[in-house]
Amino acid sequence: MLDLAAELSKWAEEGRDFAVATVVSVGGSAPRPPGAALAVDSAGTAIGSVSGGCVEGAVYDLCVQVLDDGEPVLETFGYSDEDAFAVGLTCGGVIQILVTPVTRDAPDRELYEAALASAARGEPTALARVIRGPAELLGTAVHAPDQGRGAGTPVDRVTAEALAMLTAGGTRTLDIPEDGTQCPGGLTLFIETRVPPPRMIVFGAIDFAAALVRAGKLLGYHVTVCDARPVFATRARFPDADEVVVDWPDRYLRSTETDARTVLCVLTHDAKFDVPLLEAALRMPVAYVGAMGSRRTHADRERRLREVGLEDAELARLRSPIGLDLGARTPEETALSIAAEIVALRRGGTGTPLTGSETPIHRGTAEWAALTAAITAEEAPAPESAKVA
Structure with missing residues (x-):
């Protein structure tokens, strides 16, 4: 909804x-x-x-x-x-x-x-609905965080689960056992959440960045462009960006808000910007850190990062050269390759062609995979309808 x-x-x-x-x-x-x-x-x-x-x-x-x-x-x-x-x-x-x-x-x-x-105002919102449980609770809805939390009644438990999901983000069906709900057989909840869009921060106000900004907006990110050079970091050059910031990249990154959904795309490929920026980025709990440059640039960059104290586990987080191998040439094609890598990492994709691949197109839960297999084998019962009070 x-x-x-x-x-x-x-x-x-x-x-x-x-x-x-x-x-x-x-x-x-x-x-x-x-x-x-x-x-x-x-x-x-x-x-x-x-x-x-x-x-x-x-x-x-x-x-x-x-x-x-x-x-x-x-x-x-x-x-x-x-x-x-x-x-x-x-x-x-x-x-x-x-x-x-x-x-x-x-x-x-x-x-x-x-x-x-x-949710329409962009505020953190969770909506939980009971889809399995006692008849008197079926269809019960809870809007968090407006409703108070608690643990004394089943509805309090629904509220608590909605608030917990709001903290983590995401949308899912959740089974709660009987001992956690005071309801015979337990409850099944469907919880939807809406949180502010994740951030994409693009460092380096170059033509490739303009294309990546458009790709980031298409994927639903709040996109910021940051560059230390005011002549390049202008609203006129990046009209699609949510923010254009003139600041040294590493200083801006250390001062701005990031979280586990944030993606950082370093397009500067200049050591005086890259090394202090990546030194900070690779020690932050963000979702993605990618850096543009040739393989020679990457080797030199990795050497410099080791010299400032980064270890193997931290360097392993760096996606460099940035993007998937699409044979990209133009800024738009390069932006597509970067966006594709971000999506693959976020969704657990392999980045390989689906043609001839045995990997599932849509990844689901184990129990639903079993149900699908049963239906394919004609062993599953016919679809059912159930009234929700």
Whole structure:
């Protein structure tokens, strides 16, 4: 649901009734990740997507049904061998969809409005929903951090888990055992979070940096360009950047805020900038540190970094020469190779061609992989629908 926060918050402000279908679990080669959403209002207007087209029609109909009866629905869609064009994912995946009504008379309307507005403003937001558990809790939603934390009741536990997920970031389905919820059989939660976008800091105001800024924005990063030379580090040269900073790179890096999602791209390939900058960067708990330059430049850079005290484990974090081997020549092609390496590192990809490869296209949990295998072997039960109170 938070996937569409900007649009849905406007719908809520306009007083529209709508239903939101959210992917809560995926398996196999499912095209969209957990958190992907499709929303339909009472006039039939639809936004978003849950499957890239495979089951959109059936999910649209579910949204219309939920708007009519006001009852949330949990539905599983899988591959159909009998008819590749029947309702099902012809790519062989399995997705579980939760369809939730957000109508003017829904008891959780204000809660959803608050969560959507918070996410639309870019504030840290978590929305947790119970998708398995006692009947009286099914469909229960919690918006964090507005609601207080605690441990005395199942709803308090849901709140605590939502807040914990908000700290870590991400979207996932979470099973809580019976002894942790005071509920027979335990609970299954679906928790969506929205946090400020991760940072990409590009050091070196060169033409390659301008292309990388555009690629970074496409990937959803808050992009900063930093260079010590004011004649090059200008807003006119980097109109797509969120920030353009004139400062010595290492000084700026030591003073600015970074976290475990931050990616650092060093394009200066000048030792007087690179060495102090990389000395600091490789000792920070950031997600990615890459540096541009030839293999000769890299060898000289590594020697200099060893001289200032960096050890093998720290140097092993350096991606240099930066990017994947795409045969890139132009700034745009080089930016694509760098962006591809960042995505591969973030998602656990290999960077090898999918053609002829046996690696999975979409990586999922072990239990969903087992379910997909069972469906392929025609051993799995038919998809089921379950009403959520």
